[in-house]
Amino acid sequence: MNETTLEVPYEIPVDAHNPVEPFLRMDRMPHIWCPGCGIGTTVNCFTRALLDSKADLDKVAIVSGIGCTGRVAGYASLDSFHTTHGRAIPFATGLKLANPELQVVVYSGDGDLFAIGGNHFIHAARRNMDLKVICVNNLTYAMTGGQTAPTTPSHVISATSPYGVFEPAFNLVALAEAAGASYVARWTTYHVKQLARSMEEVLKKKGFCFIEVLSPCPTLYQRRNKMGDGLDTMKFYKQASKVRHGAPTSECALTKSGEIVVGKFVDRDRPGYFELLNAQMTETLGERYAEPEVVCGNC
Amino acid sequence: MHADPKGVLTGVHFLDGDHACCEGTLAAGARFSAGYPITPSTEVVERFASRIPTVGGIFIQMEDELAASIAIQGAVWGGAKAFTVTSGPGFSLMMEHLGYAAMTETPCVFVNVQRGGPSTGLPTLPAQADMMQARWGSHGDYGIIALCPNSPQECFDLTVTAFNLAEEFRVPVMMMLDECVGHMTEKVVIPEAERIQVTPRRYTKRQPADFRLYEPLADQVPDMVRAGEGYRFHVTGLTHDDRGYPSMNVETQDRHVRRLQDKLKPLANGRALSETENLEDAEVVVVSYGITSRVAQRALQLARQQGIRAGKFRLISAWPFPEARIAELAGRVKAFVVPELNLGQMVHEVARAAAGKAKVMPVTHAGGGVHPPETILNAIVEAVR
Amino acid sequence: MAKGFVSITVERCKGCGFCVEFCPTHVLALSSAYNSKGYHAPHIVSAEKCSGCDLCGMYCPDFAIFGARYAR
Numbered sequence: 001m002n003e004t005t006l007e008v009p010y011e012i013p014v015d016a017h018n019p020v021e022p023f024l025r026m027d028r029m030p031h032i033w034c035p036g037c038g039i040g041t042t043v044n045c046f047t048r049a050l051l052d053s054k055a056d057l058d059k060v061a062i063v064s065g066i067g068c069t070g071r072v073a074g075y076a077s078l079d080s081f082h083t084t085h086g087r088a089i090p091f092a093t094g095l096k097l098a099n100p101e102l103q104v105v106v107y108s109g110d111g112d113l114f115a116i117g118g119n120h121f122i123h124a125a126r127r128n129m130d131l132k133v134i135c136v137n138n139l140t141y142a143m144t145g146g147q148t149a150p151t152t153p154s155h156v157i158s159a160t161s162p163y164g165v166f167e168p169a170f171n172l173v174a175l176a177e178a179a180g181a182s183y184v185a186r187w188t189t190y191h192v193k194q195l196a197r198s199m200e201e202v203l204k205k206k207g208f209c210f211i212e213v214l215s216p217c218p219t220l221y222q223r224r225n226k227m228g229d230g231l232d233t234m235k236f237y238k239q240a241s242k243v244r245h246g247a248p249t250s251e252c253a254l255t256k257s258g259e260i261v262v263g264k265f266v267d268r269d270r271p272g273y274f275e276l277l278n279a280q281m282t283e284t285l286g287e288r289y290a291e292p293e294v295v296c297g298n299c
Numbered sequence: 300m301h302a303d304p305k306g307v308l309t310g311v312h313f314l315d316g317d318h319a320c321c322e323g324t325l326a327a328g329a330r331f332s333a334g335y336p337i338t339p340s341t342e343v344v345e346r347f348a349s350r351i352p353t354v355g356g357i358f359i360q361m362e363d364e365l366a367a368s369i370a371i372q373g374a375v376w377g378g379a380k381a382f383t384v385t386s387g388p389g390f391s392l393m394m395e396h397l398g399y400a401a402m403t404e405t406p407c408v409f410v411n412v413q414r415g416g417p418s419t420g421l422p423t424l425p426a427q428a429d430m431m432q433a434r435w436g437s438h439g440d441y442g443i444i445a446l447c448p449n450s451p452q453e454c455f456d457l458t459v460t461a462f463n464l465a466e467e468f469r470v471p472v473m474m475m476l477d478e479c480v481g482h483m484t485e486k487v488v489i490p491e492a493e494r495i496q497v498t499p500r501r502y503t504k505r506q507p508a509d510f511r512l513y514e515p516l517a518d519q520v521p522d523m524v525r526a527g528e529g530y531r532f533h534v535t536g537l538t539h540d541d542r543g544y545p546s547m548n549v550e551t552q553d554r555h556v557r558r559l560q561d562k563l564k565p566l567a568n569g570r571a572l573s574e575t576e577n578l579e580d581a582e583v584v585v586v587s588y589g590i591t592s593r594v595a596q597r598a599l600q601l602a603r604q605q606g607i608r609a610g611k612f613r614l615i616s617a618w619p620f621p622e623a624r625i626a627e628l629a630g631r632v633k634a635f636v637v638p639e640l641n642l643g644q645m646v647h648e649v650a651r652a653a654a655g656k657a658k659v660m661p662v663t664h665a666g667g668g669v670h671p672p673e674t675i676l677n678a679i680v681e682a683v684r
Numbered sequence: 685m686a687k688g689f690v691s692i693t694v695e696r697c698k699g700c701g702f703c704v705e706f707c708p709t710h711v712l713a714l715s716s717a718y719n720s721k722g723y724h725a726p727h728i729v730s731a732e733k734c735s736g737c738d739l740c741g742m743y744c745p746d747f748a749i750f751g752a753r754y755a756r
Contacts, residue, residue: 035699044742044744083369083536084369091373094331097331097370120365193742196742292356296330296379
């Protein structure tokens with residue numbers, strides 16, 4: 001691709017570069033996401049969180065499921081895994097348990113994580129598995145053409161609900177808290193600074209952490225519901241969002257056009273999987289217990 | 300290289316097939332297992348859960364078979380040797396990740412202790428009706444390896460072989476037990492660690508800048524890396540190029556999918572695992588595997604007593620199917636008799652390889668028990684008539 | 685002189701307008717020109733106002749723009 005840069009009325013330092021570039025496989029650009037889609041915006045926030053957290057990028061692995069957000073793994077210049085639909089979390093569980101020094105981030109969409117992958121989500125949260133789960137919630141199945149998801153709000157029109165959704169939707173932050181997540185936050189793609197800060201926090205926090213990011217899908221969700229384009233959605237987020245840190249997650253359900261409660265809702269310390277494993281085995285087996293050394297040393 | 304002595308329970312034991320299989324995983328170097336309980340396979344991971352905390356490793360009981368069969372692959376890319384265990388209904392659920400392992404060339408082992416099906420079927424009773432599912436159960440074209448032990452000793456030995464083949468070919472390997480073999484208790488001799496050969500993972504010696512994750516070597520298998528070593532690699536179930544990047548076009552699909560099958564060709568020919576007896580003068584050959592091969596042994600004895608020149612061909616590696624051997628035999632015998640605990644699965648492979656040069660007779664059984672040896676004998680008698 | 689600058693990779697832009705809308709100092713506007721994919725990329729209308737805050741870079745879903753402060 002011809003990477004033309006505009007004639008600019010001032011000098012750009014020769015060593016200037018886009019801060020996201022070291023984190024991305026630039027040889028794979030342009031990405032597949034539509035104009036006005038917010039997934040790329042969340043990736044910006046993630047890369048800045050990685051930068052600010054001073055994480056050793058060789059020790060960060062990213063695991064995605066299937067769908068538009070599932071493609072994030074393929075663009076991140078990290079050890080990256082594009083798994084099967086809904087199974088990013090159990091794959092990540094195996095990866096983390098085998099190699100605990102890895103920081104394992106699960107980056108996927110709402111349909112992937114909460115419909116086909118819903119069971120895995122609640123169990124990983126129950127175990128307080130040390131995974132950082134970032135859910136880009138565009139309220140629909142975008143990759144397949146905008147069908148109803150378990151997050152699609154009532155009255156919305158979708159490809160499989162042509163007369164309007166009537167099933168109640170999941171409130172993801174309440175679900176995550178109830179299942180045992182150590183950290184639960186929600187932002188929108190309008191809240192880039194706050195989102196980057198939240199992502200940085202979870203990179204530094206132990207245990208199962210969950211961030212929901214509302215993101216526009218202008219091609220399939222907003223268009224079908226006459227809600228404008230990506231920019232209109234961003235303006236809607238700006239106008240409809242209310243920051244309420246610590247709000248009871250039960251009060252944070254989303255509706256088609258109502259208030260969007262954003263903020264950090266849960267930040268608690270629960271013992272993690274390894275802590276509990278080691279405590280139980282030491283109690284039962286005493287000196288006979290050998291701490292896991294799963295990575296095959298000489299093979 | 301030889302096995303890590305930490306996991307090897309050297310000695311003479313009295314074990315059932317499931318437990319022997321577990322000891323095989325430990326001897327082979329597996330330090331990670333994810334499972335979900337299902338009869339008649341659960342004893343494998345029950346023993347692993349009991350043994351692993353003193354060996355140093357992880358057993359995690361996942362929320363379902365989908366999770367178990369992908370968690371092991373996460374562990375493999377993290378650097379572990381890993382396996383899962385299941386039976387019929389769980390094996391059906393694992394098909395998704397059998398395909399993922401084949402596509403992403405993730406070395407791992409699936410143990411399937413076969414029971415009667417379809418659906419919930421006969422949870423506590425034997426069958427051999429998942430043989431075609433093992434080969435073709437996930438969508439698309441790919442290759443796998445399947446091994447069929449017929450004794451607890453082989454459950455140990457072949458489990459080690461399964462891990463070794465998985466590493467050599469970077470492929471998922473199925474251990475196809477049946478309920479009888481899984482629950483049969485016999486003497487099992489576990490050698491000293493230095494007498495157990497273990498195949499190390501084919502980790503690349505190249506530096507990250509020169510390494511391409513799916514660039515095949517001379518044996519058509521690419522070398523591997525694990526996460527956290529600075530390679531910043533990408534793994535996807537999408538059709539991918541040598542770099543591992545999605546590349547969805549006719550050329551890449553053709554090259555990649557053909558290689559997934561072609562890399563296993565050595566096992567379809569010279570390196571196929573089998574046990575044979577009396578093939579030199581055979582006019583009829585009984586092709587069998589797993590528990591049925593032990594019933595067939597009696598039928599073969601009875602046939603020889605009657606003066607029938609009956610020979611034995613026991614499939615140990617059922618997949619890739621040893622077609623070269625069967626084709627060669629087809630040129631010089633009258634018939635093949637193929638007893639199995641299903642309504643006819645591997646018999647179709649025998650017929651395909653025999654290509655009309657010898658008669659092929661199925662001896663079917665819907666599962667839940669084993670054949671009476673006389674049933675197989677009758678088929679042998681009929682075959683030479 | 686401006687405190688910062690923005691750099692735009694026109695060919696990567698898909699014309700969503702996020703950077704233009706959310707630039708706190710209104711440095712940008714969508715250009716009437718098309719890039720080769722047919723999108724209107726942003727161009728700089730008030731370079732002197734740029735603080736180099738990189739909010740445009742954080743919003744841009746296509747990694748097509750970023751801002752930075754001049755070294756002092």
